[in-house]
Amino acid sequence: MNETFLHGKVKAQAILLRWARLLAVGSFLGVLTPWIGGLHYLVELGSHFIPIYGLMAWLSFVILVAFANKRMAVLPGIALLATGATIAFSYAKPETSPGTGMSLRLMISNVLTTNKDYATFIELVKKEEPDVVVVMEINDAWVKALEPLEADYPHRTYRPREDNFGIGILSKKSVRETSDIDLCGVPALQAVLSMQRQRVNLLAVHTLPPVNAENAGRRNAQLKMIADITKDIRGLAIVAGDLNTTMWSPSFRSLVRESELRDARRGFGVHATWPADLAPFMIPIDHCLYRAPTSVKDFRTGPSFGSDHLPLIIDFAVPGYRSTRSRF
DSSP, X not given: OHHHHHHHHHHHHHHHHHHHHHHHHHHHHHTTHHHXXXXXXXXXXXXXXXXXXXXXXXXXXXXHHHTTOTTTTHHHHHHHHHHHHHHHHHHSOOSSXXXXXXXXXXXXXXXXXXXXXXXXXXXXXXXXXXXXXXXXXXXXXXXXXXXXXXXXOOEEEEEOOSSSOOEEXXXXXXXXXXXXXXXXXXXXXXXXXXXXXXXXXXXXXXXXOOSSHXXXXXXXHHHHHHHHHHHTOOSEEEEEEEOSSOTTSHHHHHHHHHHTOEETTTTSOOOOOBSTTSTTSOBOOEEEEEOTTSEEEEEEXXXXXXXXXXXXXXXXXXXXXXXXXXXX
């Protein structure tokens, strides 16, 4: 009986150590993906899961140290430090602290075309009272469902589609002009909002998911188009939408660098948005980028309303002067 028990215990320990070693190697390789993601789209996909690599590293580190396998524990130890530093960077405040000015609350929400819980979303919008709402994955049914918001949002532009790439903007603020962009086969919207004498340029986008090499290439081309459009703006600019990438990806870093915009998430944490029903394995693929002197006062996720994405709610401080070159 004792021999059977001891044999089973040794076998269980061997299996646990084998899995711990696999987790150690996996977490170590995972933390390299943000820097080598340009090699292949599958490597780039790996860069989106930094918090998961941190969890893998912690589990393997604890197990390996407990079983006195300290040499092997070096790998998850390095991975744990790397993931910790990467996530901590999301909480580091940007160089400029939030300033004063007119308040602008923006809600960004991928509502999910097949989601029928329209009432919960309407209630959420009424509760949060955003000045501007960017909605993605809207179809004709969603456009009809949004009718109760018409009194509060007199300025509306919808481009409904049945293929998960419908998009729209609802605004309490006056909209001076709206135009369409063909973003490599899917629609995007440009709008110039009027806040007193200030003009705020808003670009609402939804890029393709990089589920294969072709889509990944088109997604990267879309991000390049977004950068090209926004870097020519000399006034206040905001990019909002589901970019199907995370801030750890080399594709996202290229977008920020080439567009000369700032990540509104910076200083407020990770705020993962997808998939909404798989916490703690969610990743942050919905984004808001902006150009100073606009500043971010608050950045947070909203509650689930039946979509596979959580909404983002961002509070901006918009300076009260008028730029002379502030349009697309």
